Amino acid sequence: MLLGETIAVAFQSIRANKLRTALTMLGVIIGVAAVIAMVALGTGAQRAVEERINSLGANLLTIYAGQSFNRGVASNNRVSLTTDDADAITKDARLISAVVPEMQTSLQVKLGNKNINTNVLGTTANYTEVRNYTVPFGRMFSQGDNNSRQRFAVLGWDVPEMLGGNPAAMIGQTISIRGIPFEIIGVLNQKGSGGSWSNPDEQILIPLQTARYRIFGTDRLRSITVQVAEGVPLEQGIVDFERVLRREHKIRPGADNDFQVRNQQEILATQQSATQVFTALLASIAGVSLLVGGIGIMNIMLVSVTERTREIGVRKALGATRGNILTQFLIEAMVLSFVGGALGILLGSGTAIALARLAGWNTYVSPTAIGVAFVFSAAVGLFFGIWPARRASRLDPIVALRYE
Amino acid sequence: MNAALSTTAERMAMLPPDVPRDAMIVTRNLQREYDMGGEVVRALRGVDVTIRRNEFVAIMGPSGSGKSTLMNMIGCLDSPTGGEYWLNGFRVSELADDELARIRNKEIGFVFQTFNLLPRATALHNVELPLVYAGIGAKARVAKATEALRKVGLADRMHHRPNELSGGQRQRVAVARALVNDPSIILADEPTGNLDSATSAEIMQLFEELYAGGQTIVLVTHEHDIAAHAARQVHLLDGRIEQDFLTEKSS
Incomplete structure (x- = not known):
């Protein structure tokens, strides 16, 4: 089956259930946005520390009275x-x-x-x-x-x-x-x-x-x-x-x-590794919400498979192979997570910029974070879509055709 | 594997020697057993039937006679637990799932009692669907689907969705969908079951026209007056063929 046709069908069924799709996507949107915003916050803090290290000047030591x-x-x-x-x-x-x-x-x-x-x-x-x-x-x-x-x-x-x-x-x-x-x-x-x-x-x-x-x-x-x-x-x-x-x-x-010597760069390097841990922590907490969003996708895909049992039966009777059906539902799940991911990236970047403008926090939306979030959201769709899609593909056409 | 044989003639040579060379459907001692919670139900107890090219056969029988099971077998939706089945020379009784899907796509055109059209797709798109799974490109698909819809008299309803069509029109779309891939047989399961008598007559008229045009049609029904439209009737009872006779045309 042609891929373009499959994607068209995916969009069609997504359009058919606008509210449900929107709510499902919201899970992914919030997840991805949270990851982007949190990583932006962490990266911003890291870069601030880095800038400070660079602005200190090289080879500086500070002696304090002790x-x-x-x-x-x-x-x-x-x-x-x-x-x-x-x-x-x-x-x-x-x-x-x-x-x-x-x-x-x-x-x-x-x-x-x-x-x-x-x-x-x-x-x-x-x-x-x-x-x-x-x-x-x-x-x-x-x-x-x-x-x-x-x-x-x-x-x-x-x-x-x-x-x-x-x-x-x-x-x-x-x-x-x-x-x-x-x-x-x-x-x-x-x-x-x-x-x-x-x-x-x-x-x-x-x-x-x-x-x-x-x-x-x-x-x-x-x-x-x-x-x-x-x-x-x-x-x-x-x-x-x-x-x-x-x-x-x-x-x-x-x-x-009777005096103390401090290497300011060393202190800042410690601070930097602390902000790195902080970033990882924030990102993983946000990652949990992305996971929850993925479970939402799985849930809605399972509902969709049940609702469309007849359709699956018809498609199978008309010659769809298991692979065709599997691909169709998998692509639907991935379209959900992809579109959700894209919107989430916009929302997350917007939030990061707003935090910087309004609250004066150091934020930085790195292209890497965007790329990773996008790939990750697609992976979520793939991972959580596979089970419902497999269920759809394994339906017995006779049972599916008689399903009320 | 039979499906690997390229020409119909080559495949036909593999058929049992006693069947006519223009046999479209051949079953030999076809059996199907179901395991219903430990109890074995024998839905088909050895069915031998031969349907030749350009026959119009009605399969009849009361509920529980095994006619639905036979239809599923003929439609390659299910595999027998015993016996053999050839469809257009393909020995389908031994094919795996995906190969059956390909056979369904190329060799069989289904018409269902409940139409089974995709509700969100237009008539044209519904008719295109078998061609999609056959891997045919968009342009050729639209051309063939338009031609099929024209054949069933719905050229002016192509872009309507099923809920904008009458029951008779929906079933015509389904017939167009069954025809579009030039199948070996059209397999109609109670095609008039959800239609009033006037519309039923129209649909049966359509089948007769297709039959006259050389199409092989297998019709499953429990209504005698519908079965009377077919040229031949096969009656099932308790998983066996009870009667197999040619319809006497009253005209």
């Missing part, structure tokens, strides 16, 4: 990182190509009558370069600005909006940080929070020396970010600055470090 340990027992005296430590690393650690000390506190920031509370970060001029920032509006403060303790501020991408203005108009305005006036000289490009706890786009950069002497009044640093020189393995870089810091902190040989 506690000193004495034979494995934490001692009470908290130690700290200071600007002197940063200077020492700059001077003595040869395998470190850049040192970015960071001093950070959440502070009141005022512009006109707008009053916000955000992170103020005292750092050096090389911050933007090391952290892969660009400065689309205005400029970053210079080494000279830092040395001369200029009251300059460079805003993260989201700050102008928080202060109720656009980035371009911010340049040259004066904000007050803890009551001290600062001139806005630049706005950084957008990085996105990347699902992380602190949003780098909401911070305000000021020169380290200005921060130290005019705002914070201390030489204690929150962290030092160091860039290991190109071509040098991270481990060697760590050994190099550890040597300098241990000397500065007068740690005896054999004693533990």
